[in-house]
Amino acid sequence: MMENKEKSPGKLTQKLDDIFKITERGSSVGSEIKAGLGAFCIAVCALLMNTQIIGTYYGNYAGAYLSVSLLAFVGTLLLGVFCNLPMLQTANMGISTALIALMGSNTGLTYANILFVTFVAAIIYLVIVVTPLRKIFIDALPEGVKKALPVGIGLYVVYTGLKNSGLLTTDGVIENASGLTNLDLFYFWLLIAGIVLVVIYTAAKRRNALGSTYMVLILAMWVGGIVFFLEYFVGGQTATTLVYQRVNLIFATDGAAPYNLANGISSLKIGTLFKSGLNFSAYTEAGGNVALFMVESILTFLFLGMYTNLGSYKASAVAGDLEDEEWIAENENKVLFFGAVFNVISSVLGGTPTAIGAQSAIETKDGGKTGLSSLTAAVGFLIACFNWIFFAIFATSTNGVGMWINDTETKLAAYVQDGFIFADLIMVFAGIAMLKGIRKLDVKNLEETVPFAATIVGAAFFGNLTLGIAFGVVLYCIIKLIGKDRKEITPAVIILTVILLVYVVIALKYGGNYITAATGAMGGPMGMGGGPQ
Numbered sequence: 001m002m003e004n005k006e007k008s009p010g011k012l013t014q015k016l017d018d019i020f021k022i023t024e025r026g027s028s029v030g031s032e033i034k035a036g037l038g039a040f041c042i043a044v045c046a047l048l049m050n051t052q053i054i055g056t057y058y059g060n061y062a063g064a065y066l067s068v069s070l071l072a073f074v075g076t077l078l079l080g081v082f083c084n085l086p087m088l089q090t091a092n093m094g095i096s097t098a099l100i101a102l103m104g105s106n107t108g109l110t111y112a113n114i115l116f117v118t119f120v121a122a123i124i125y126l127v128i129v130v131t132p133l134r135k136i137f138i139d140a141l142p143e144g145v146k147k148a149l150p151v152g153i154g155l156y157v158v159y160t161g162l163k164n165s166g167l168l169t170t171d172g173v174i175e176n177a178s179g180l181t182n183l184d185l186f187y188f189w190l191l192i193a194g195i196v197l198v199v200i201y202t203a204a205k206r207r208n209a210l211g212s213t214y215m216v217l218i219l220a221m222w223v224g225g226i227v228f229f230l231e232y233f234v235g236g237q238t239a240t241t242l243v244y245q246r247v248n249l250i251f252a253t254d255g256a257a258p259y260n261l262a263n264g265i266s267s268l269k270i271g272t273l274f275k276s277g278l279n280f281s282a283y284t285e286a287g288g289n290v291a292l293f294m295v296e297s298i299l300t301f302l303f304l305g306m307y308t309n310l311g312s313y314k315a316s317a318v319a320g321d322l323e324d325e326e327w328i329a330e331n332e333n334k335v336l337f338f339g340a341v342f343n344v345i346s347s348v349l350g351g352t353p354t355a356i357g358a359q360s361a362i363e364t365k366d367g368g369k370t371g372l373s374s375l376t377a378a379v380g381f382l383i384a385c386f387n388w389i390f391f392a393i394f395a396t397s398t399n400g401v402g403m404w405i406n407d408t409e410t411k412l413a414a415y416v417q418d419g420f421i422f423a424d425l426i427m428v429f430a431g432i433a434m435l436k437g438i439r440k441l442d443v444k445n446l447e448e449t450v451p452f453a454a455t456i457v458g459a460a461f462f463g464n465l466t467l468g469i470a471f472g473v474v475l476y477c478i479i480k481l482i483g484k485d486r487k488e489i490t491p492a493v494i495i496l497t498v499i500l501l502v503y504v505v506i507a508l509k510y511g512g513n514y515i516t517a518a519t520g521a522m523g524g525p526m527g528m529g530g531g532p533q
Contacts, residue, residue: 020084020370027369031207035086035368036376038211043088043359044380044390045423047072050091054099054352057111062259063267066385067091067351073381075342075354080374083331087316087360088377089338091352092308099301099352108283111269115347116277117294121301122343122353128306129336137306138336140492144451145472147440149307150315151452152459152468154434157358159460161428165191165421183232186224187421190217194425207367210426217422218394250387259388269350296506303466303503305353309339311465312356319433320364323440361430395420451476467507470500 013029016022022029050068055061068091075089099114128137162168166188194217201209225233280290313335317323335356342354363373384390442448451472458468477497480489 016372020372022370022372025369027367029372031367032086032370032372033376034208034211035363035366036373037380038208038214038366039088039359039363039368039373040377040380041211041214041390041394042362042423042426043072043090043357043377044384045394045420046357046359047090047381047384048388048391048395049420050352058269058350059111060263060267062263063269063350065259065388066261066264067268067346067349069381069384071342071346071349071351071354073378073385075338076374076381077378078338079335079356080371080378083334083338084327084371085331085335086320086322086363086368086370086373087313087335088357088363088374089342089354090357090359090381091346092305092355092357108280108286108288110276110279110282112272112275112277113280113283114297115269115273115350117297118301118305118353119273119277119344119347120294121298121305122340122347124298124302125306125343126337126340129333129340134336136492136495138310140490140496141469142447142451142473142476142493144441144448144476145455145469146314147437147448148452148455148459148468148472149311149465150318150434150437152456152465153311153315153358154318154431154437155456155460156463157431157434158428161424161431165424165428167191167425167428183225183229186229187221190220190224191421191425193217193220194422198429209366210362210429211366214422214426217425221422246392249392250389261386264385271348272350273347299499299503299506300466301353303469305339305343305355306336307465307469309336309355311459312358312360315358315434315437316356316360316364318437319361319430320368321436322364322369323437358427358430361434362426365430365433394423447476447479450479464507466500466503470504473497473500474504 016029020032022032047068048065051061051065054068055064058064072088072090076087079085079087079089099118128134159168168174194213197213197216198209201212206212230238280288280293283293284290310332313332314323317325317328322328339355346352346354363377368374380390441452454475455468455472458471459465460468462468473493474497477489477493480486
């Protein structure tokens with residue numbers, strides 16, 4: 001009898017294995033590609049929603065979209081190739097929300113003014129990361145606070161995902177399916193089917209359970225929508241018209257397409273912050289105090305950018321059971337550095353700040369263990385720079401696609417509706433995976449449990465990660481003082497506590513401007529950014 005020989009890997013597979021250490025980390029090329037594809041499909045939904053948020057203030061959607069997708073491509077590529085990490089670097093939708101909230105709450109501020117503020121905050125962030133200041137702002141965080149970051153983010157992602165997907169009402173109660181009709185009811189039952197499918201895939205130990213579920217739901221949305229609900233699904237149009245208009249969204253050059261690369265490049269706001277970002281005359285005339293605003297806003301964006309990046313990194317590692325891996329700890333400095341650099345670049349480019357995307361938790365949960373999964377996602381972002389093909393696939397609406405032909409700019413918000421609720425559902429499961437971080441808590445140690453609990457309350461229920469961290473750090477110091485263990489309250493801890501207290505006072509005094517704005521930095525689950533809004 002002939003002996004059965006194992007099939008040797010091809011040259012390309014072997015090369016990828018050598019570069020990304022795939023076998024060494026217990027993965028395979030197929031698993032990495034699937035994990036990256038699934039995470040990208042959810043992340044690109046957040047990218048499109050980010051465009052919706054900043055498009056109006058940016059001036060048009062073409063430039064906003066290109067800046068966001070370009071930063072996502074380069075940032076994710078760097079994480080994959082230079083850090084060998086299974087994570088996404090993308091424009092942070094939550095910080096975009098904070099940016100716009102500040103504009104809306106302060107008369108006279110321009111988009112260029114906010115870009116200048118985020119630029120200064122990013123420079124400070126970069127200085128902190130590459131100098132001994134890191135010992136104050138990052139290393140000095142109490143252990144209980146660090147352990148709370150994934151759990152706090154996870155709780156917020158779960159709650160917001162349930163709400164944005166429609167499974168919970170705006171009042172926080174379970175949606176009553178009996179009150180839904182037609183296409184809405186169809187989507188509701190697809191969400192239920194998605195929950196069941198994730199459970200089945202997980203029980204069967206399928207690595208890419210979340211990504212596979214999302215693809216199945218998108219396919220079911222299209223097939224069921226056309227076959228059973230055509231009148232509601234595409235506004236009474238024929239399937240032929242639907243297909244034509246979808247293709248036209250991607251390739252048309254006669255104005256029917258809402259985006260093309262040429263429009264995107266010509267619409268970029270490169271250097272706007274230097275040209276008009278320092279002009280606060282309108283804000284001053286409206287009674288604003290520029291010096292106070294700069295201090296408040298720089299602190300806000302500094303903490304949001306730095307701690308969102310750190311928290312999402314840790315949460316994604318927890319979701320994939322990777323937090324104990326040496327290469328996760330070794331790459332933390334690189335992640336923070338790249339985050340700082342890209343926040344500087346994004347401001348100059350006219351885009352919004354970047355951070356590790358919460359969709360990275362999908363990548364790690366679905367079995368991604370190397371940079372190959374991130375490289376896969378980066379290829380997707382590169383394709384996204386050229387057209388809206390993913391938007392055409394993933395998004396749909398009961399209003400139909402004909403709305404694009406007459407008014408391509410202002411109809412984006414109305415168009416992004418039903419399809420993205422499935423992305424919110426998937427993020428619920430990603431958030432649940434983050435909650436595993438609680439297993440690291442030493443429940444018998446009050447020095448850990450109290451700051452841990454305080455951080456979670458601030459992060460999850462106030463929707464503000466920085467407030468949560470501030471509460472945790474302050475309570476840690478109080479516990480040390482009560483226990484007369486003052487030696488462990490180092491000068492670094494004292495300085496961090498004072499700065500965070502200043503932020504808390506600002507946030508509480510100007511709550512309408514800064515707590516509400518900062519709530520977005522935790523984001524919704526779309527990165528974390530939220531679904532249909």
